Amino acid sequence: MTEQEIRQVANEVLRETLGPHGFESADVRPAPDFDGEPSLHVTAHFRPKAGVTSGDASTRALSALRKRLLDKGEERFPYIRYDYPDDEVLGDDPSEPMPDRH
Amino acid sequence: MPRLGNPLVYDLLETSRTLADTRGRVNLRKAAMRRAVSGAYYSVFHALCFICASELIGWTQENDIVEPIYRLLDHGTAKKRLNSRDANLIGPTVTDIGNNFLSLQEARNAADYSPPTLKVRHDETLRYIELAEQTVTLIESLTTLDRKKLAVLLIARTRPL
Numbered sequence: 001m002t003e004q005e006i007r008q009v010a011n012e013v014l015r016e017t018l019g020p021h022g023f024e025s026a027d028v029r030p031a032p033d034f035d036g037e038p039s040l041h042v043t044a045h046f047r048p049k050a051g052v053t054s055g056d057a058s059t060r061a062l063s064a065l066r067k068r069l070l071d072k073g074e075e076r077f078p079y080i081r082y083d084y085p086d087d088e089v090l091g092d093d094p095s096e097p098m099p100d101r102h
Numbered sequence: 103m104p105r106l107g108n109p110l111v112y113d114l115l116e117t118s119r120t121l122a123d124t125r126g127r128v129n130l131r132k133a134a135m136r137r138a139v140s141g142a143y144y145s146v147f148h149a150l151c152f153i154c155a156s157e158l159i160g161w162t163q164e165n166d167i168v169e170p171i172y173r174l175l176d177h178g179t180a181k182k183r184l185n186s187r188d189a190n191l192i193g194p195t196v197t198d199i200g201n202n203f204l205s206l207q208e209a210r211n212a213a214d215y216s217p218p219t220l221k222v223r224h225d226e227t228l229r230y231i232e233l234a235e236q237t238v239t240l241i242e243s244l245t246t247l248d249r250k251k252l253a254v255l256l257i258a259r260t261r262p263l
Contacts, residue, residue, distance in 0.1 A: 034211035035178070052228045055236025062201045063194075077185065079208050081226070088224040090135070093128035098219065 001074045003028060010042050010078070013068050017061040022050025033079065040069075040078040048085050058082075103242040107161050108152035111238055114145035118231045122224065129218070135227045136213040136220070142234035143210035146203055149241045150256060151175050157246075157253040174257045181207055183255050192251045195240050199252075202237040206230060 001009075010026040017023075024045045033039040042065070046053075058080075065078050092098060105112065118141040124134035155161060155172040183189060184200030209230050212220065244252065 033208055034215070035181070052225050052232060055232040055234075055239075058229065058233050059198050059202055059236050059240070062205060063198050066201050077204055079205060082229055084223075084225045087226060090128050090132045090222045090224070092219070093132070095127060096129050 001069070001072055003030065005072075006040060006069070006074065009068055009072065010065060013065045014042075014044055014061055014080075017064050018044060018046075018053065018057060021053050021057050022047040028078075030076065033077070038076050040074075040076045042078050042080045043083050044080055045083045046085065050084055052084075053082060103239060106149055106152050106238070106242055107156060108148060111145050111149045111152065114141045114148065115231065115235055115238070118142045118145070118234070122227045122231060132218075132220075132222045135222045135224065138227050139213040139230050140210050142231045143206040145234050146206055146237045146241075147175070147177070147180070149238050150180060150203075150252075153241065153244075153249050154253040154257050157250045158257075171257070177207065180256055186255075188255055189252075192248055192255065195244060196248065196252055199237055199240050202233055202240075206234055206237070 007026065007028045010028050014023050014026050024047055026045065027043045029041045029043075031039060031041050044061075062078070062080055065080070069076075069078060118138040121134040121138035121141065124131050151172045152161070154175055155168050159168055159171045161168065181204055184196075184203050189200045190197045
């Protein structure tokens with residue numbers, strides 16, 4: 001499948017399964033997983049105040065997406081990251097700055 | 103649903119929740135959340151270890167009989183076999199367990215092996231814990247027969263016919 005086709009399928013499936021849980025849109029990026037196997041990295045963007053998605057909803061969404069992709073011949077596994085706009089993101093610690101790299 | 107007979111499964115989940123709510127320095131909280139994600143994955147891993155040992159040997163056997171079977175499960179083999187058609191043939195619950203296991207393993211790898219610059223997200227950490235809890239619930243719901251099939255899938259050596 002092309003990236004555009006995968007993105008379209010991901011948006012359709014996640015809208016069906018996660019729409020009631022605040023899902024808005026999905027991006028897809030082909031990239032290897034940590035073991036180096038070809039994979040799909042899906043970022044599911046949510047509305048503000050959507051809250052943490054339940055394990056049941058996450059399970060249904062992932063399985064539905066995996067099945068729809070396999071039915072279309074796409075074997076790469078879709079790893080879904082959930083992007084909540086009001087999530088607390090912890091980056092660099094200002095009290096312990098990392099040394100400059102050269 | 104009756105709990106699995108392995109308390110480590112549930113204590114790892116409870117530990118993950120405690121870690122996710124750590125307060126203090128940013129780097130300390132990041133480290134704690136990374137351990138929380140790792141613990142959530144290991145909760146499911148130990149649930150699968152329990153299934154293998156309890157279904158193939160019996161959980162009440164002596165430890166030196168249980169432990170070699172409990173420790174047979176390998177992370178890479180579990181990933182490969184839970185992502186296979188053979189897993190899907192056992193049933194849709196095993197398919198769900200497999201999909202969640204892969205997702206949690208990828209998150210665990212990032213949490214355990216990425217350099218300290220990894221950005222960490224609080225609600226996403228909680229979501230992985232929720233996913234692990236749901237996966238344990240799915241494992242609890244398996245019939246005895248499906249547990250046996252899953253155990254064989256996970257640790258039996260496959261030979262060509």
